[in-house]
Amino acid sequence: MDSSPSPGAPRSRRFDGRRADSVAAARGFVRSVLEAAGAPPGPLDTACLLVSELATNSFLHARTEVEVTVRADEERIRVEVADRRPDLMPVPRTCPPNAGTGRGLGVVTELADRFGADRGGEEKRVWCELLLREGRPGAPSRWPPARPLAGPDTVPVVLIDLPGALHVTSEHHRHAVLRELALAGTIGDRLGVDPEELLAARDTCNVLSAAAQAALGGRRGVTGIRTVTLSLPVGSGPAVRLLRRVLESAEEASRDELLLTRPGLPQSQALQDWFFGQIVAQLDGALPTAWTVVPRDPSASPLDLVPWDEEEVHTSRLPTVVVDDDNLIVAVNAPAADLLGWDRDALVGRYLTTLIPDHLQQRHLAAFHSLLLTGRPRILGRPVPLPALHRDGHLVPVRLLIQAQEMADGHTVFIGQMVPRSTAFGPDPRPSHRRPAVRPAGVPEPPAPSAPPRRDAPDGAPDLTEFGRRPAAAAAAMAAMDRLSLLADVGRALADASELGQGLHAVSAHLVRRLADWCVIDLLDGETVERVGVMHRDGTRAAEGGIEGRLPPISESARGPLARTLRGAGPLLLGGRIPPRPGECGLDAGYRSLFEQFACASAVVAPLRARRQIFGALTLAREDPSDPFVESDLAFVDDLARAVALAVENQRLYDGTRYVAEPLQRDLLPALPRMPGLELDASYATSSVTTRIGGDWYDCFRLPDGDLALIIGDIAGHDLEAAITMSQLRSMLRGIALDRQEPAEEVLRRLDMADRSLRSATTATCVYGRMRELRPGDWEFHFSSAGHLPPLLVHPERGARLLEGGTGLMLGTGHDLPREGASVRVPQGATLLLFTDGLVERRGEDLDDSLRRLHDQALALAHEPLGALCDELLIRLGADATDDIALLAVRPGQTDDTGGEGD
DSSP: OOOOOOTOOEEEEEETTSTTTHHHHHHHHHHHHHHHHHOOOOHHHHHHHHHHHHHHHHHHHSEEEEEEEEESSSOOOOOOOOEEEEOOOOOOOOOOTTTTSHHHHHHHHHHHHHEEEEEETTTTEEEEEESSSSSOSSSSOOOOOOOOOOOOOOOEEEEEEEHHHHHHHHHHHHHHHHHHHHHHHHTTTTTOOOHHHHHHHHHHHHHHHHHHHHHHTTTTTTTSSEEEEEEOOOOOOOOHHHHHHHHHHHHHHHHOOOOSSSSOOHHHHHHHHHHHHHHHHHHHOOOOGGGGGGGGOOOGGGGGGSSOHHHHHHSSSEEEEEOOTSSBBEEEOHHHHHTTOOOOOTTTTTTGGGOOOOOOOOHHHHHHHHHHHHHHOSSSSSEEEEEOTTTSSSSEEEEEEEEEEOOSOOOOEEEEEEEEETTOSSSOOOOGOOOOOOOOTTOOOOOOOOOOOOOOOOOOOGGGGGBBBOOOGGOOOOHHHHHHHHHHHHHHHHHSSHHHHHHHHHHHHHHHHHHHEEEEEEEETTEEEEEEEESSTTTTTOOOOOOOOOOOOOOOOSSHHHHHHHHHOOOEEEOOOOOOOOOOOOHHHHHHHHHHTTTTTTEEEEEEEEEEEEEEEEEEEETTTTTTOGGHHHHHHHHHHHHHHHHHHHHHHHHHHHHHHHHHHHHHSSSOOOOOEEEEEEEOOSSOOOOOOOOOOEEEEEEETOOOEEEEEESSSHHHHHHHHHHHHHHHHHHHHHHHHHHHHHHHHHHHHTTTSSOOOEEEEEEEEEEEEETTTEEEEEEEEBBBBOOOEETTTEEEEEESSSEEBBBTTTTOOOOOOEEEEEEEEEEEEEEGGGGTTOOOOHHHHHHHHHHHHHTTTTTTTTHHHHHHHHHHHHHHSSSSSEEEEEEESSOOOOOOOOO
16 A cells, blocks of 8 residues: 655555556556656656666565655655565676576666665665766665675586687577566466476575675676686575576476477586586585586587687688578678679678578478477588578588587577588698697707605596686796787798698797796597697707697596697696596596696696687696796786697698699589480589598499480599599590490499500499480380499389399409390389498498488479489488598489580
């Protein structure tokens, strides 16, 4: 009920803050009081807006009885909202433009002249004032700062390598989901979540957000990877488990489209699982586990550990297009624009479908919308061969890699890197990268190092100095001019080197002469790590044990500093020894052993990272305990590592264009003829893991008697010699087939004999066949196979089957055994598919299972146009292929009397 009114006196009314309509009721009450007091229209509307925000905050977070008080006079308007939750003080959050929640207190901050929150007794009172006359509002207003909980009733939770931008995204998503659940519950749709549990979950979420904000010092927009310590109440584990369970129910509701809030994307969900898991585990006494050592699927690769930077897109040499969650292009670099025939500015603002062929647009839209609506990726993080659409209408074969990336404000974008199928993602590190350790000229032998202090740590918990908590040491700091000089010398050494190994060797020499005692450079290629250089200040002190060369892979159990750095953490400051862990993997054990050999007192390990990719790690170590690396050195070493990383990336891109031979191979592949009554299509894609030329090929041409020759083949090897042999065999086979119009098995017999005349014996597999029209629309395929995978015949109504007949030995064995032929009818509408093993074979998978997968996918696509069928097979089966792929398809269709050869 209202208090007794008098002119200018405050008026109050109580509302049930558990009901959503309490917000509208509070707003109506304030409006009626201010209208009766003759408040000006502008301040009146502003006051109604502000009380709406404050009352909504109480409804969402307190859910108790609410008292609204309003006072208006000639000087000011004051509105207060009091609830019975003094333990939940307002915690304003920095909200980027895309945030769907957390804006209420920000609105109050911007519109009110004064504001604040007071706690007393069993209630808290949040208030704001609007001044109606010119004048200073008095002392500046500020919300109570978020303070970390402290004391005997709290415990620390250490979050190692927390990625800032991804954390912001995940936190905003949690608050948005819980807010919608609370609002949905008011209309009777609780979505399977008990109201009391939801209120408890929201309280826990607010406690975690306040703890994170206090740990981050209020810098909610902080990016990069850092380690933070949350102070949480003892015994809050069950509350966090409840929050986790409520959010899992909400995610299911989102995937079922019962909520407006979209499900979290894979990397956001992965971080949330780790975040809650770390809190619960550490509250139960477990040791912390870094985010960078948690196994994740390819869509949450190290790329998503670095916030997106548009400038890096424009400086990247890889053709790159960036789209937002509306599928609009927001950034594109010059290589992508040149590849697709567009001006960069003309592409920005267009839908991505501008660059997608018509027959793939619906597939793209379905996959994109499915990702947004379900949070489940299909091709994120997997390089997929497909065609892009050039502005003039022709198709450009590319291998597309899409990654979801976080912006500094928590917004998500999707970055697509289009590698033309004449390149790949980087060759293996070349042996020439390795250089022996050399003692720089004029450097005397240092005294024997004293043993560093040894500090034991529990299993799995490295010394906290690794997390950048060492005090600064003035003796370790380099003068600013010295640092600039060293950066310039490093850049000059890399630029002047004729090849990467020489440049890395020169860089190592600079670093051990002027900054460290030891320098180690490790390069990363996929999951393979190769140590390409180890150098000491004293060239006579080389590390023992053959520590250069290929290292053990980055396994799921890898937890050491090197593994974390290669996954995106760092730079890390290491102090003292690295403690062993029971069951540690080979990579971790080897890195720890390296430190023991070095007798290191301190070290910095930094990722070689450039343009959102990690290429390896740089380790610098000092032996003297009185002159350690300190936290102030981290940024400088990170700058050095970025310079080295750019050199590695540039060299790999150069090697990709230097060693790749697909353009040569593509030039060797023929143009398909036009054949009346037949549709023809073919595709070729290189391996996603190699840039070397392969021996896969196809051929298709008309014979003098009117039949159509179809050929698919694969030469053993992936080098220039294989390409030469492929070209020779293809030419010989075409010549024999055109000259001797004989059955397929006889043509292959003659080809095998001719193969022996080549300068080196080479084995190869091949299918040669002839398509002959028996009557209009009814064709026969007579073929013979030399050790090749059988062709696949697919009919939309009759199913699919492998053509097992006509098999024989591969070419080049030297045995003159009889060869067999086989014939099969190919009716109108059926598709005959010839392919190489790169389309189906996968390491560790039985070939029968691989062929069965091809059978199922081809049958599912049997109704599609022939070009779409070939593209889809490459997309579905060709991603991550470790071998080249050649694909030749033919389908009897409507008779076409035009005839003639294609261009």
